[in-house]
Amino acid sequence: MKISNEWVNNRENREGIKGWLNPSRYGWERISYWFQRLTGVFLLVYFIGHVYETSSLLRGENAWNAMLEITQTPGGHIFLILVIGTSTFHSTNGIRLIFTHGGKGLGNPGRPDYPYDAISLNYRQRSGIWVALILAAIAMLYGSAVLFSGK
Amino acid sequence: MNQIIKKIRMLEKKNNQKDMTKINNTKAETSRQMVVLNVYRANTHRNDLPRVEKFQIPVQRWMTVLDALLFAKSYLDSSIAIRYSCRMASCGSCGMKINGVPKLACYTKISELQGNTITCEPLSNFPHIRDLVTDFSQFFEHHKEMAPFIHNNNADIKDENKLSEFKQTPQDVDNYLQFSYCIKCGLCYSACPTVATDTKFPGPQALSQAYRYYADTRDDLSNRRLNAVDGKHGIWRCHFAGSCSKVCPKGVDPALGIQLLRGHIMGYSRNENKIAKLRDPT
Ligand code: SF4
Numbered sequence: 001m002k003i004s005n006e007w008v009n010n011r012e013n014r015e016g017i018k019g020w021l022n023p024s025r026y027g028w029e030r031i032s033y034w035f036q037r038l039t040g041v042f043l044l045v046y047f048i049g050h051v052y053e054t055s056s057l058l059r060g061e062n063a064w065n066a067m068l069e070i071t072q073t074p075g076g077h078i079f080l081i082l083v084i085g086t087s088t089f090h091s092t093n094g095i096r097l098i099f100t101h102g103g104k105g106l107g108n109p110g111r112p113d114y115p116y117d118a119i120s121l122n123y124r125q126r127s128g129i130w131v132a133l134i135l136a137a138i139a140m141l142y143g144s145a146v147l148f149s150g151k
Numbered sequence: 152m153n154q155i156i157k158k159i160r161m162l163e164k165k166n167n168q169k170d171m172t173k174i175n176n177t178k179a180e181t182s183r184q185m186v187v188l189n190v191y192r193a194n195t196h197r198n199d200l201p202r203v204e205k206f207q208i209p210v211q212r213w214m215t216v217l218d219a220l221l222f223a224k225s226y227l228d229s230s231i232a233i234r235y236s237c238r239m240a241s242c243g244s245c246g247m248k249i250n251g252v253p254k255l256a257c258y259t260k261i262s263e264l265q266g267n268t269i270t271c272e273p274l275s276n277f278p279h280i281r282d283l284v285t286d287f288s289q290f291f292e293h294h295k296e297m298a299p300f301i302h303n304n305n306a307d308i309k310d311e312n313k314l315s316e317f318k319q320t321p322q323d324v325d326n327y328l329q330f331s332y333c334i335k336c337g338l339c340y341s342a343c344p345t346v347a348t349d350t351k352f353p354g355p356q357a358l359s360q361a362y363r364y365y366a367d368t369r370d371d372l373s374n375r376r377l378n379a380v381d382g383k384h385g386i387w388r389c390h391f392a393g394s395c396s397k398v399c400p401k402g403v404d405p406a407l408g409i410q411l412l413r414g415h416i417m418g419y420s421r422n423e424n425k426i427a428k429l430r431d432p433t
């Protein structure tokens with residue numbers, strides 16, 4: 001069986017961005033890392049679009065209304081629901097990460113014993129990831145109920 | 152007295168039970184007669200085209216992936232290149248990707264892997280040499296950058312009469328002990344998503360070693376280590392994906408060391424910087 005030539009040319013053998021694409025190999029913390037990046041990039045794109053959208057006010061009321069029309073389509077609704085979900089996940093998980101990045105909520109170093117499970121990957125962290133995911137799902141459901149009910 | 156002995160026995164029994172459930176719950180075993188071993192083959196210096204070779208391996212109970220590779224090397228193809236030494240998860244030589252995840256071949260039993268095919272590939276993020284062997288030079292360079300030794304100006308190691316020992320409490324030892332269990336196997340370096348894209352990032356192993364010496368009260372080189380990690384490609388590029396701690400076979404938990412060190416730099420944790428006293432040699 002042959003493998004692509006790319007491997008030979010790449011003596012450094014770095015996984016590169018490809019390494020992020022399969023987050024399932026390393027458990028929930030890696031999935032949360034991947035989601036945090038993905039939602040971050042999505043929100044950046046949204047903010048650029050948002051600034052463009054609001055700047056249409058400078059071109060008068062009609063331009064602003066035409067811009068708002070776009071968000072009233074089913075596609076626009078789905079996009080806004082994604083914005084609600086990603087921003088909820090990104091901020092909730094981000095708050096967890098602000099603490100963990102300073103070593104809070106990870107436990108204290110001790111004497112490792114078989115089967116050598118890492119204490120930093122503990123249930124508190126995992127619950128934090130789940131809470132962020134569940135809140136994002138609830139926010140999206142609420143958002144779709146409001147947007148699609150047309151109120 | 153009898154009551155105390157009774158209580159100790161009860162506690163021992165309880166702990167033993169707990170340990171056994173912990174062990175029983177860890178890995179479900181799969182038994183089978185044969186497995187197919189897919190081994191990555193290529194010699195980078197000869198610009199070989201990489202290929203995967205398949206070997207049929209008869210499985211015995213307790214057989215590890217390293218045993219299977221050595222079986223293939225002894226009876227099927229002696230040219231397979233593998234690096235190993237201790238066969239007991241102590242030397243850190245036999246790291247490789249097993250079914251896509253970095254593991255020690257000598258510490259991975261065939262029975263704990265699913266399916267009838269086992270794929271062995273060289274570790275990612277390390278330059279490839281041949282077959283399953285990779286180049287650790289850059290990894291060790293990062294380790295050296297962290298000054299991985301105890302330095303103390305008060306300790307006079309040249310004058311034999313002044314040789315003495317440092318006073319440390321058990322708590323002082325616990326603060327760094329688990330990080331000192333690192334065997335430099337590179338599994339964490341291979342799993343880290345930041346190392347995957349940034350060659351200058353020191354990686355989980357080196358950063359957790361910086362914390363290991365930083366937290367050691369015998370050492371007085373903290374500032375040098377903090378300068379080494381505090382840079383554009385340094386500790387701030389860790390985003391706590393936790394994969395390093397997930398794959399570490401020694402319970403070092405490098406992600407914990409990195410976050411604790413960052414906590415000290417950012418002032419989340421009190422930095423007392425206490426230096427242990429020397430016992431009077433006389
Ligand atoms: S921290 Fe763990 S995985 Fe990383 S090199 Fe040390 S022993 Fe290996």
Ligand code: FES
Pocket residue numbers: 235236237238239240241242243244245246255256257258
């Ligand atoms: S052979 Fe030494 S760690 Fe596997």
